[in-house]
Amino acid sequence: MKEQPTYYDLVFAVVREIPRGRVTNYGAIADFLALGASRMVGWALNNCQPGDRVPAHRVLNRKGELSGRHHFNPPGLMQQLLESEGVVVENDQVVDFKRLFWSPAEALGMEWEPF
DNA sequence: TGTTTGACCACGG
DNA sequence: GCCGTGGCCAAAC
Numbered sequence: 001m002k003e004q005p006t007y008y009d010l011v012f013a014v015v016r017e018i019p020r021g022r023v024t025n026y027g028a029i030a031d032f033l034a035l036g037a038s039r040m041v042g043w044a045l046n047n048c049q050p051g052d053r054v055p056a057h058r059v060l061n062r063k064g065e066l067s068g069r070h071h072f073n074p075p076g077l078m079q080q081l082l083e084s085e086g087v088v089v090e091n092d093q094v095v096d097f098k099r100l101f102w103s104p105a106e107a108l109g110m111e112w113e114p115f
Numbered sequence: 116t117g118t119t120t121g122a123c124c125a126c127g128g
Numbered sequence: 129g130c131c132g133t134g135g136c137c138a139a140a141c
Contacts, residue, residue: 007137027124030136037136042122046139061123068122 007035011044013114014104018058021085022102023094025062032104046071057081064097 010033018024030038045056045068057078061067069078069092079089088095104112 025124026122030123035137037138038123039121039135040123040137043138045122048122056122059122062125066122071122 007033007040008044008047010114011041012048012052012054014108015045015054015056015059017104017108018055018102019107021087021100023058023060023064023082023087023097023100024102024104025060025064027062028101028103028105029059032108042068055081058085058102060094060097064094066092066094 011029014029014032026038026041029041030036035041041059045054045059048054048056056068057066057072059068066078066082066089069075072078079092082089082094087100094100
């Protein structure tokens, strides 16, 4: 069965466009894709698989905490990946999250399309 | 088919 | 600045 393009693909596409060493939050993606619910971004990433090559470790909650670290395998890999990109993580929280914040609407623009 | 939960966010007190 | 509540959409039970 071939899966048809859904908002999942949009989320994955946006996450893939996140520059290295930058982070974003679910609300920004949800607002950019006009999903209306940031929870959908979490659900989309829940369906995220290693084969999708989606850097989900760059997606954090509004607090800048690694909320999804528990879903990584093994837990802690998320922090390791972020540190590998030069992002300082302390106490499961990104330092200068506000400064490293990457806004899709600012970078990609309103007229950006995944394909 | 209705209820519950989920990698959440915004708002009010 | 922190805590509690509502809302949002989708999937699992």
